[in-house]
Amino acid sequence: HRVKVKNGRMEWEIKADDAQYFEKENAIVVKQPELTIYTSTGALQAWLGSDEGRLLHEDQKEVTSVALTGSVVVWLQDMELHTDVATYDKPRDLITAPGAVTITGRDLDVHATGMEVDVTPQRIRLLDATFDTRLNLGGSALGIAPPVEARGHAGDDRHEVVDQIV
Numbered sequence: 001h002r003v004k005v006k007n008g009r010m011e012w013e014i015k016a017d018d019a020q021y022f023e024k025e026n027a028i029v030v031k032q033p034e035l036t037i038y039t040s041t042g043a044l045q046a047w048l049g050s051d052e053g054r055l056l057h058e059d060q061k062e063v064t065s066v067a068l069t070g071s072v073v074v075w076l077q078d079m080e081l082h083t084d085v086a087t088y089d090k091p092r093d094l095i096t097a098p099g100a101v102t103i104t105g106r107d108l109d110v111h112a113t114g115m116e117v118d119v120t121p122q123r124i125r126l127l128d129a130t131f132d133t134r135l136n137l138g139g140s141a142l143g144i145a146p147p148v149e150a151r152g153h154a155g156d157d158r159h160e161v162v163d164q165i166v
Contacts, residue, residue, distance in 0.1 A: 001015050002055075004063070009042045012035065012037045012090075014034070014035050014053075015033070016031055016032055016033045017032040026057055028057075029053070029054050033048075033049065033068065034049045035066055045076075046076050046122075048066070048068060048075075048086065048088060049068075050070055050072040051069065051071050052069050053066050053068045063090060064090050065089050066088045066090075068088075069085050072086045078105055078106060080104050082104075083100060084100070085099055088119075093120050094118060095119060096115065097115045100112075100113055101114070101115040110126065110129055112127060
């Protein structure tokens, strides 16, 4: 169990079933990790879990990134993202997944290959996305105020959800 506290509030928390430290690599390999990221006010911002994680850190103090593998799940607001490999880059506050990604919400199913999540503004960028949606434009699906705007062109391999998740 590891917690980062700054100015009296938690920034992030990592829990795991088991951990092994590799001194030469400045890395800790953990089994069944759960990474919780908090907002500047201390509210839950994102949660990540997987079968295994690799924590890289500078000077054996500050965790700089967490690489997750095997049954990766990311929760943001009322969205759930599934993939096999994802990385949280702390200095950039960015979650990336290079492979197949499935995103589900109350009214949305999206399949993509490649994803980036800017954690603090909770902005998602998808590469090569297929939108199989049940998007309810009149509701607050995913916390996005209608209308939902998405960018992308036929043949363009980059789609960006423009509105922020609130």
